[in-house]
Amino acid sequence: MTYVFYIFTSLFLIVLQTVILPDLPVLNSVFDLTAMFVIYLGLLRSVREGFPIVLLLGVIMDNLSGAPFMVFITTYFWLYVGVRWLSRILQVGMRFRLAFIIGAGILLENLIFILAFGGVDALRQMSSTAVGTILPRLLWALIFGPILILILEHVHRIWDRWVQTFLVRRSDSINHRAVR
Numbered sequence: 042m043t044y045v046f047y048i049f050t051s052l053f054l055i056v057l058q059t060v061i062l063p064d065l066p067v068l069n070s071v072f073d074l075t076a077m078f079v080i081y082l083g084l085l086r087s088v089r090e091g092f093p094i095v096l097l098l099g100v101i102m103d104n105l106s107g108a109p110f111m112v113f114i115t116t117y118f119w120l121y122v123g124v125r126w127l128s129r130i131l132q133v134g135m136r137f138r139l140a141f142i143i144g145a146g147i148l149l150e151n152l153i154f155i156l157a158f159g160g161v162d163a164l165r166q167m168s169s170t171a172v173g174t175i176l177p178r179l180l181w182a183l184i185f186g187p188i189l190i191l192i193l194e195h196v197h198r199i200w201d202r203w204v205q206t207f208l209v210r211r212s213d214s215i216n217h218r219a220v221r
Contacts, residue, residue, distance in 0.1 A: 042200075042204040043090055043197075043201070044090075044093075044094070046197060046200045047082075047090070047094040048094070048097075050078060050193065050196075051075065051078060051094065051097070051098050051101070054074040054075050054077075054078055055075060055101065055102070055105065057074060058071075058073070058074045058075065059105065062074075071178070071181050071185075072147055072178040072179075072181045072182040072185075072186065073147075073150060073178075074189070075098055075102060075117075076116075076117070076120060076146065076147065076150050077143070077182070077186055077189050077190065078098070078193065079095050079098065079117045079120050079121050079124070079146075080120065080124050080142065080143055080146045080186070080190065081189075081190050081193045081194070082094060082095060082121065083095075083120070083121045083122075083123075083124030083125045083128065084124055084125075084128050084139070084142065084190065085190075085194060088125070091121065092121065095117045095118065095121045096114065096117075096118070098113075098117055099111075099113040099114030099115075099116070099117040099118065100113075100114060102117075108154075108157070108158075109157055109158070112153070112154065112157040115153065115157070116150050116153045116154065116157075119149065119153060120146050120149055120150055123145065123146065123149055124142055124146055127141075127142050127145060128142060139186075139187045139190065140183055140186070140187060143182050143183060143186035143187065143190075144179060144182065144183055146182075147178060147179050147182040147186075148175070148179065151175045151178065
């Protein structure tokens with residue numbers, strides 16, 4: 042049932058990011074919400090739970106976007122691997138660690154996008170326009186990223202409790218029928 046939660050959350054974030062947020066002028070330059078979900082999976086979930094969802098999310102985003110083939114799969118894969126690696130080597134307070142990992146993740150995502158769309162030459166000639174695009178996304182991510190990750194963690198706990206309650210009720214009703 043955890044995978045059902047991940048799929049629902051992924052689809053909700055994709056719809057929010059592609060349909061609702063572009064119509065709000067203030068949130069036009071917000072960070073990639075699905076990348077934040079990948080960071081959540083890399084930080085707080087096991088590889089068995091997170092990695093298949095990261096690949097599925099990359100496939101969905103590759104199919105929905107007009108980006109070069111496999112750019113989202115590649116980006117989310119390296120973002121996931123980088124977050125898992127950073128979370129293992131950083132031994133600082135949770136707030137600083139979380140903000141640092143989110144910032145590094147958003148910068149890594151934008152770096153991969155720049156390389157995918159423009160190659161190494163685009164990276165060498167990074168203009169003020171690119172910096173002007175990346176900086177607001179980074180600031181949004183540093184401010185609201187930790188909040189989003191905490192919300193995802195809380196909603197996941199609520200989902201797990203609801204599923205456990207539902208399964209216990211279901212098994213009790215099946216057991217009562219079997220006794221009769």
